Amino acid sequence: MxxxxxxxxxxxxxxxxxxxxxxxxxxxxxxxxxxxxxxxxxxxxxxxxxxxxxxxxxxxxxxxxxxxxxxxxxxxxxxxxxxxxxxxxxxxxxxxxxxxxxxxxxxxxxxxxxxxxRRPIVLSALDPSYGDLTLRTDTGVLWCGDKSAPLSPAEMQMMVLFLRSGPDVVRRTALESAAWGLSEAVTPNALDVALHRIRRKLLVIGSKQKIVNVRGHGYALHEQDAPQ
The missing domain is CATH 3.40.50.2300 (Response regulator)
Incomplete structure (x- = not known):
């Protein structure tokens, strides 16, 4: 939608x-x-x-x-x-x-x-990137080098926010709003499930970026050694 x-x-x-x-x-x-x-x-x-x-x-x-x-x-x-x-x-x-x-x-x-x-959005400012990751918002595909993973609409909205925030902490409420809109009610564990799926996809494409839980504040991208 x-x-x-x-x-x-x-x-x-x-x-x-x-x-x-x-x-x-x-x-x-x-x-x-x-x-x-x-x-x-x-x-x-x-x-x-x-x-x-x-x-x-x-x-x-x-x-x-x-x-x-x-x-x-x-x-x-x-x-x-x-x-x-x-x-x-x-x-x-x-x-x-x-x-x-x-x-x-x-x-x-x-x-x-x-x-x-129906009009294409062609300006590159809409394709956020950070570290070794680039998100193509027109296709909903997350790229790391020559490896890619398709994202669901909710996952794509969350990654847009993560990539634009870089290493800064993103609050849980902001991620929920990004994924499901400003007013839509979501179940308590919906965000946790979506984060789990994104983390798995980051591993599959071999990204050095990891989504970490900053206790009491939210979540942030953190660079780690590339998976072996």
Missing amino acids: SRILLIEDHERLAGLICKGLAAAGVAVDVVSRVDAAWAAIQRLSYQAMILDRGLPDGDGLILLQRLRKAGLGLPCLVLTARDALHDRVEGLDAGADDYLPKPFAMDEMVARVRALL
């Missing part, structure tokens, strides 16, 4: 969008502020985002411009009540891929999101 980020502060509208996209097989994480959206994008790997302009902490285009300057080509649909020509041009110039004024038909919004999801 594809996962997108919705940045929308109107709670009822956000709920309707989530419902419409869920029926189309698209999972949605919802935030209502620019700063929360930036934090979510740093932690998780999304296939697209829907961005409102009038947010409590500023114009949504501020976030879009920041992403584009960072080299992040996340496909973006700007969703806003501003429908004047100069507003549409301003959004597209800021890096938006599409523009849909409110009010809108849900079927059209879903169709536009599907079109965004």
Whole structure:
């Protein structure tokens, strides 16, 4: 299932969008502020985002411009009540891929999101690497030299977070959010099972990186001697 980020502060509208996209097989994480959206994008790997302009902490285009300057080509649909020509041009110039004024038909919004999801994300900034590991987010395959291992969607999201964090500790709650979304409830041992699977795959591909438990804090990548 594809996962997108919705940045929308109107709670009822956000709920309707989530419902419409869920029926189309698209999972949605919802935030209502620019700063929360930036934090979510740093932690998780999304296939697209829907961005409102009038947010409590500023114009949504501020976030879009920041992403584009960072080299992040996340496909973006700007969703806003501003429908004047100069507003549409301003959004597209800021890096938006599409523009849909409110009010809108849900079927059209879903169709536009599907079109965004078909677009390849080609910027290399989306393929995180650390040590001897590189993750291809377009295929969900983890590489160490010429050896590779396919990852499940949850495992891929966790490895994105690990690789972007490097040796820094990643908290358990952050890993759960990365793997299963910001709001989805998970069973207590789901993370432990996923970590076990990733550790086995790291051994299979011969990586020097090991996921270690930093007691009382979380987990981190730690370099060790390569498996014999």
